[in-house]
Amino acid sequence: MKLLILDRDGVINEDSDAYIKTLDEWIPIPSSITAIARLSQAGWTVAVATNQSGIARGYYDMATLESMHARLRQLVAEQGGEVGLIVHCPHGPDDGCDCRKPKPGMLQQIAAHYATELAGIWFVGDSSGDLQAALAVDCQPVLVKTGKGERTLAKPLPPGTLVFDDLAAVADQLLS
Ligand SMILES: O=P(O)(O)OC[C@@H](O)[C@H]1O[C@@H](OP(=O)(O)O)[C@@H](O)[C@@H](O)[C@@H]1O
Numbered sequence: 001m002k003l004l005i006l007d008r009d010g011v012i013n014e015d016s017d018a019y020i021k022t023l024d025e026w027i028p029i030p031s032s033i034t035a036i037a038r039l040s041q042a043g044w045t046v047a048v049a050t051n052q053s054g055i056a057r058g059y060y061d062m063a064t065l066e067s068m069h070a071r072l073r074q075l076v077a078e079q080g081g082e083v084g085l086i087v088h089c090p091h092g093p094d095d096g097c098d099c100r101k102p103k104p105g106m107l108q109q110i111a112a113h114y115a116t117e118l119a120g121i122w123f124v125g126d127s128s129g130d131l132q133a134a135l136a137v138d139c140q141p142v143l144v145k146t147g148k149g150e151r152t153l154a155k156p157l158p159p160g161t162l163v164f165d166d167l168a169a170v171a172d173q174l175l176s
């Protein structure tokens, strides 16, 4: 199946070092919304795997997180596309969960949901933890320069990492 997995903050929407704590702070990257719509209209399933330690930290609750994801689905639907499964890790760095990137648990959850293998599936992120999670399950690590991408690019990347300016450029490549 044509499955693409995305990180959320810094790829789909703007990120902040102060976390994305409210719906108003969830600011979509317009070209990313269009990219998701274009991909899904072309038969791609676009899933999301996002760390949301702000839940564990008490910065925001599940209702707020779900409101952000409802807004994402609405914006993509307005452009004729749809968003697939969105998986989040609500845990903190010290909780020892299996889902927080760089662990690959969320990627494995997505693969199980769609009854597909992960090998070679592109996982698009802006942080090194995203790239490490991809490598852990033989996904293709893809770095975008939006969000924390430029910071991530300043450090050595895992061999084989593909680099694009933004999600729109990733979509252009996949749809070419
Ligand atoms: O990029 P994704 O995975 O969609 O989400 C990242 C967010 O959960 C937050 O992750 C935090 O990392 P810590 O969780 O505090 O290590 C910080 O990097 C925040 O700036 C960022 O907004």
Ligand SMILES: [Mg+2]
Binding pocket: 007, 008, 009, 010, 011, 015, 125, 126, 127, 147
């Ligand atoms: Mg991110």
Ligand SMILES: [Zn+2]
Binding pocket: 089, 090, 091, 097, 098, 099, 100
């Ligand atoms: Zn977790």
